Amino acid sequence: xxxxxxxxxxxxxxxxxxxxxxxxxxxxxxxxxxxxxxxxxxxxxxxxxxxxxxxxxxxxxxxxxxxxxxxxxxxxxxxxxxxxxxxxxxxxxxxxxxxxxxxxxxxxxxxxxx
Amino acid sequence: xxxxxxxxxxxxxxxxxxxxxxxxxxxxxxxxxxxxxxxxxxxxxxxxxxxxxxxxxxxxxxxxxxxxxxxxxxxxxxxxxxxxxxxxxxxxxxxxxxxxxxxxxxxxxxx
Numbered sequence: 001x002x003x004x005x006x007x008x009x010x011x012x013x014x015x016x017x018x019x020x021x022x023x024x025x026x027x028x029x030x031x032x033x034x035x036x037x038x039x040x041x042x043x044x045x046x047x048x049x050x051x052x053x054x055x056x057x058x059x060x061x062x063x064x065x066x067x068x069x070x071x072x073x074x075x076x077x078x079x080x081x082x083x084x085x086x087x088x089x090x091x092x093x094x095x096x097x098x099x100x101x102x103x104x105x106x107x108x109x110x111x112x113x114x
Numbered sequence: 115x116x117x118x119x120x121x122x123x124x125x126x127x128x129x130x131x132x133x134x135x136x137x138x139x140x141x142x143x144x145x146x147x148x149x150x151x152x153x154x155x156x157x158x159x160x161x162x163x164x165x166x167x168x169x170x171x172x173x174x175x176x177x178x179x180x181x182x183x184x185x186x187x188x189x190x191x192x193x194x195x196x197x198x199x200x201x202x203x204x205x206x207x208x209x210x211x212x213x214x215x216x217x218x219x220x221x222x223x224x225x
Contacts, residue, residue, distance in 0.1 A: 004157070031211050042118075042203060042215040043158075050211065058212070090157055094211065101146075103213060105157030 003027070004106035006091055012112045019078040021109050023091030030096040032074035033103065034058075034066060037088040049074055050096065081113045116141045116208045120216035127194055128224050135189040135219050137178075137204035145206040147171075147180055147187040148213065152201040161189075161202070196223045 007022035025032065031050050035043040035058075045058030047066040055066050063085060067075045074093075078085055088110050092103040121136040139147065146165045150158040162171030167182035176191045187204060204216040 033212075040217055042217040043213075044215075045212060048212060092158075096211070101207070101211065102160045102163075103158075105150075105159065107155070107157045 004091055004093055004104050006089075006106040006109050008109050009107065010110050010112075012114065013078075013081050014114050015082060017078075017081050017113075019081050019111065019113075021076040021078075021089055021091075021111070023074045023076070023093075023106055024072055025074075025091075025093040025104070026072065027093060027095075027104065028071065029093035029104075030071075031094045031103075032068065033092040033094075034064075034074065034076045035090045035092065036060070037090055037108070043090065046076065081111075083113050085111065086113045087111060116145070116206060116214045118204050118206055118214055118216035120202075120204050120219050123218070124220040124222060126222045126224065129196055130193045131223075133189070133191040133194045133198075133221070135202055135204075135221070137187045137189065137216060139185050139187065139204075139206050141185075141206055141208075144182070145208065147178070148205040148207070149176070149178055149187070149189050150203045150205060150215075152203065152218075154200070158203060194221075194223050196225050199223045 004025045034046040048056045049068045065077045091106040094103045117140045148163045149161040151161045152158045162173040164171040164180040170179045201218045205213045
């Protein structure tokens with residue numbers, strides 16, 4: 001069964017802290033994604049990676065960075081957390097194949113920045 | 115640019131009622147269209163998809179038809195159940211791999 005896991009379901013951090021959100025997939029997918037989900041705004045793409053060590057900015061990359069050192073793992077980094085980064089963060093993965101391109105999502109990490 | 119607009123929620127229905135959640139899109143070319151569902155406490159999962167005009171996607175009693183002339187992909191189900199309570203997202207595929215999501219519609223079904 002397809003699985004995407006995220007390191008924490010809930011996280012509370014303080015303003016200015018460096019925050020790491022980890023995502024692991026076991027499907028050997030080439031593509032991995034980080035989104036944030038906010039009420040009334042749906043999901044917005046932060047960063048996208050189509051291969052190891054490759055990354056591409058999404059629609060809202062400001063204040064975030066990512067790391068993909070291994071195919072199965074994609075990390076989202078908040079260099080200096082701010083209160084406006086309080087949100088639900090969702091990781092997803094997919095094959096690069098244009099036909100079998102369904103994105104599979106993790107359960108999400110609800111981050112609160114105080 | 116590419117965008118997706120869904121009907122405002124929340125939507126509350128009684129069990130066995132007919133469901134429609136409206137979705138319209140703006141895009142260049144012919145994007146693939148998707149409905150994803152998010153059950154309480156879970157991530158999103160694909161509900162159905164359609165890749166070209168007049169295609170009908172279906173799954174778990176839900177259906178949606180890709181209407182190019184009205185740029186719509188409305189989600190329908192003939193008889194909803196309590197277990198259908200969730201948040202529903204319409205999305206289109208932008209470029210080779212990326213998705214653009216609507217704002218989501220929260221559906222609550224009362225017994």
